């Protein structure tokens with residue numbers, strides 16, 4: 349609302365009291381008439397501009413306006429006279445007054461029109477902001493000379509201050525940043541959420557690190573992202589609330605940490621590989637050396653059984669049967685161990701092979717087991733994949749023989765199918781057997797891990813460990829999905845061969 353005040357000396361204050369009040373305030377007060385002639389000044393005006401009251405009264409107000417602004421001043425004065433509003437003068441511009449000694453004083457001016465019976469007057473309240481400007485300049489100089497990139501924004505997220513380091517870090521020149529939104533310096537995916545975070549920060553401003561626990565990234569003018577760390581400091585000024593951010597590019601630090609991590613991993617891998625090779629060599633030698641004495645035990649047990657068949661009583665025959673059973677198990681175990689230990693040492697021949705042919709070969713090797721169990725095997729159209737034929741046959745034999753071995757009362761059915769994505773083939777071998785409890789999904793792929801004893805299902809617990817190794821040698825993954833009583837599906841992926849491989 350326009351402040352239209354009418355001085356009425358009799359009903360409001362005595363003019364003497366009014367003069368005392370005007371003299372007492374620590375703001376310079378000047379009243380001019382509609383032509384811009386000074387009618388009244390207070391003591392503070394004399395102190396601020398260096399003139400005596402007598403020197404000012406009757407003069408045009410322009411005497412206090414620096415020369416460079418004087419030409420426009422009468423026009424501005426006239427337009428204000430017609431607007432009749434109470435407002436600060438020169439919003440958004442820096443204002444200066446002219447001291448008697450010729451120096452310019454940074455000031456802030458509030459304007460009030462006063463309409464009296466004697467005519468319209470304008471009362472200006474003038475504040476000397478030299479000290480504030482000096483502090484502001486010192487603050488800006490400190491920010492500018494800081495060795496860290498710095499940026500100040502207001503509550504709306506508009507950039508109001510940047511320093512040289514920040515220009516360098518983000519590749520922008522200062523004038524492309526000032527008065528623009530800070531979101532331009534963030535990767536696109538963080539922009540939407542940022543204004544919310546900003547509002548939260550201004551609601552609870554404190555000096556702290558930004559995004560603790562999150563990775564922060566800056567967006568360079570040329571479009572690349574870089575990891576950063578940001579410290580925030582709230583700043584209260586006459587113009588409102590601001591936040592000053594100190595930004596550090598941590599690309600080097602991150603790269604060094606990553607390099608250190610890779611080195612540690614590489615060293616651990618090398619050590620693991622060495623011990624694996626030693627272990628495989630040991631398993632190979634031990635298994636190999638066990639074969640001959642084991643064969644002898646088996647042969648002698650046979651000889652004993654055949655030669656002394658009539659002179660052995662039933663107890664002796666039962667013991668001999670158990671010896672032969674154990675020898676058979678040991679022979680399977682040794683041959684499975686040999687198979688496992690050879691996986692990494694044997695030469696692999698990777699080439700394009702028809703997975704259907706692999707499956708056919710595996711089925712022919714398991715012919716008698718399949719017939720004896722009356723197993724039905726259904727194959728969808730299967731792809732050509734890049735792999736080692738021998739290893740893949742071994743893998744399929746393991747999975748099909750397990751599907752048959754762990755069958756339930758129903759007729760065993762096996763369904764082999766495939767799916768393709770950009771990088772790999774997914775092969776699925778589904779059975780209708782006894783199924784596996786979810787808690788063993790990982791465990792069964794470890795060597796010697798069995799879920800049953802020998803009297804229920806025979807086995808060595810090596811088959812799935814071999815299968816996993818074969819899949820890893822093909823840069824794939826293997827896993828199972830199953831429900832007890834409803835059957836299991838074994839999945840494995842085989843990486844596709846591309847030109848980059």
Ligand code: ADP
Pocket residue numbers: 746750751752754779781782783784792793797798799800806807808809810811812813836
């Ligand atoms: P093995 O068959 O010699 O015991 P594997 O390593 O081939 O050893 O399998 C580990 C365990 O995983 C098996 O003992 C069995 O309990 C379980 N298993 C493997 N395949 C199947 C399957 N198709 N259905 C149910 N259980 C299975």
